[in-house]
Amino acid sequence: MIMVVILGTLLILLFTGMPIFAALMLYGGALLLLVQGNLGPVTDIVFHEVNRYMLVAIPLFGFMANLMIKGRVVDDLYDTAYTFTRHLPGGLAVATILACTVFAAISGSSVATALTIGAVAIPQMLRFGYDPRLAYGVVAAGGTLGILIPPSGPMILYGVTTDTSIGGLFMAGIGPGVAMALVFVVWAVVRSMLDGSTKREKMASLPEMVKALRESIWAISMPIFVLSGMYMGIFTATEAAAAGAWLALAITVGIYRTVGWREIWESAIESARLSAMLFMILAGATVFSHVLTKMRIPQQIVETLVAADMGTLGFVLVMMAMIMVLGMFLESIAIILITTPVILPAMLHLGIDPIWYGVLLVINLEVAMITPPVGMNLFTLQAITNAPLGTIIRGAFPYVILMMAMLGVILLFPSLALWLPQMMLGQ
Template sequence: MMLTTTIVVLLVLLAISIPVAAVMFILALILDWQFAAPPLTAALPNQLWNTSTSFILVAIPLFIMIGEILLRSGIANKVYESLDSWLSWMPGGLMHANIGTATMFSATSGSSVATSATVGTIALPQGVRLGYDDRFFAGSIAAGGTLGILIPPSINLIIYGFLAQTSIPQLFLAGIIPGLGLALIFMLIILVMCWWRPAWGGTRRSSDMGTRMRNLVHLVPVLILFAFIVGSIYGGWATPTEAAAVGTIAAIALAWNAGGLSWRMMGAALEGTMRTTAMIMLILLAANFLNFVLASVGLTDQLLTYIDSLDLTRLQTLMAIILFYIVLGFFVETLSLMIVTIPIVAPLMVELGYDPVWFGILLIVLIEMALITPPIGLNLYVVQSVRKRGSLTDVMVGAIPFVIAMFGMVILLVLFPQIALFIPQLASG
């Protein structure tokens, strides 16, 4: 009865387009009213305070701020121009620069939306001018943007670590090989598709070696920023939150050095940061209270008991959970999907003997897929909003080859867990 009520109420509220944070608060209040003996709302102030004052979550607005500064100061544009000069000679040309820029931007921003918006703003006008296939070009930007939540630092990995009580530095290390591997697979897909359909690749250009070498200097700020953030964490000098603060200061200094620092730019960056942070934190506050209610009324235990009663093997349970995330990814916004499910699913995975760090990376790849699958795929909407022409269906179709690539990465992670665990084990050993 309780499980049925929860599922029905959740689906109905989402179907009538109530904001996700409000859905979770309403669901928590209904479950409290129907199934709790003492009123759990008495614990609401304490739950909200504990979540909103968590030290690790301070990293979220700081990493968002870094991405805003890089975009608005012009540093991201220069990175794109540099990678364009190095990569555009290959079949697919500018699309390789899309993936390369998304990869580098991901190493400083931590946000998929920021990465997609940044690369899309820079690349889409050039794609039209040079005659690239509109659908495939837009799909490459949407897919490249997903790397923002896998390559460290990642806001989604911070949220997973917070909810699953798992080491965030270990998660950051675990995301490096899968993230870079996925970027290379994306580039390989572009090569193959543009070799098969040369017209998709637009006008191929090549730059002389002198131009390429001069443009390398534009990559230095991002590499310095990445070294500041990651180096301070793994050098033992800073926690992820402190590293985000160091990275924000470094980003401001780099913007000043690039001539892009101004009061107007910083005001716009702060406004963008506050908007995104407010959305994320409201969802986190609602989800934390909902998770508290679910545990208090016994629904979490009921669900775990039900899964145990199915008598599935360890691998069958994993396959069922992968399918569960793929299906829900079509219909539920990714951040909400993570926040609602992780407190239930992560302990089950640990109980079955799976490494929580490995499962975190597997989950993030599944979330990446959800970012570019209709009808809720957020990156699809971000790219279309920047694109301002054609239909959303074009972006969806263009993203299909990259969705297949992500599913391939899921299979590789299941078959070869060391893809994610090699660097964390090397660092701790």
């Protein structure tokens, strides 16, 4: 009951428009004063949590993504995808999903993926007579792949919070991410066939395909370079981020020659701004979780679960339902940092694999990206298209169902997410 009151009060504070980090830090500090009469060593606790080597990967991956965006590498990526899919029903929609899939492995951000691919793809689809709902839905859903296919900012924060292998989480996200992209492709093709209004072109010749691949080889090589380097043990996740940033510099400055000192500086500033925001939220969440531990709330949750005899499946179902509701109102980073420290003891007690749970969590957060009232991808598309929000929501709705179905599949068959990290890293 106390936990319900505490979380309810926190949600009320967040709904007032108070910044997430301020609500977590101020509310957590106030509770700590009530519990023990002073703040104690809270500054040392926050510094210890934020001063982690693994967190360096966040600004580095952000810098890498910003360089690739400013270097307009995505244009070649989209053109190549369309060359391979233009003969299919809904070829532009399929190309959009494929471009989102590859760009997700570069950006690590759902909003960046939807914004960048959407700016290129949506005008093209509308110009070729695609139903606006199909065009908006494809980009909204394809953009969500940005936090499931590695590298993924939310996965890094979850890994830091639970002390779970980030490399293992990255590997676990590949299979479900690719499978979800394929499900999106199938739906886009079926939807286009039923609609009957989308145009199909002649299948590209082999020379055309080879030429298109040659033009986008550098964009495609980026995720291959980062992931294979981690798989072969050449570098850790943090070192992979640094290596990827250097490769992005080499591609955009030395090969494409579309990035100069100004763009490099802007990319660094944007990455620093995003990282500072995330680290402030992490600091606030640390204070909040510290006071909850002082109040023995995580231990009480474990005791309640043991008494209720819910079992692993029951616990995960309850958590997924709660996160799905929270996702309608809160940003994904806040959900990870608010809920994970509280339920971690219960997860460990029930023997739940943190990598498996992390994949389920991220898929659930993907759903949150395209569900109102606070679906970030929905508002991103509205910003770049000026389309009615209702039209965008209706276009995205079928993909919500598809993602929930994929969530159920991973829930029932954990090996679909765990086989790759088990094979590659022995996780």
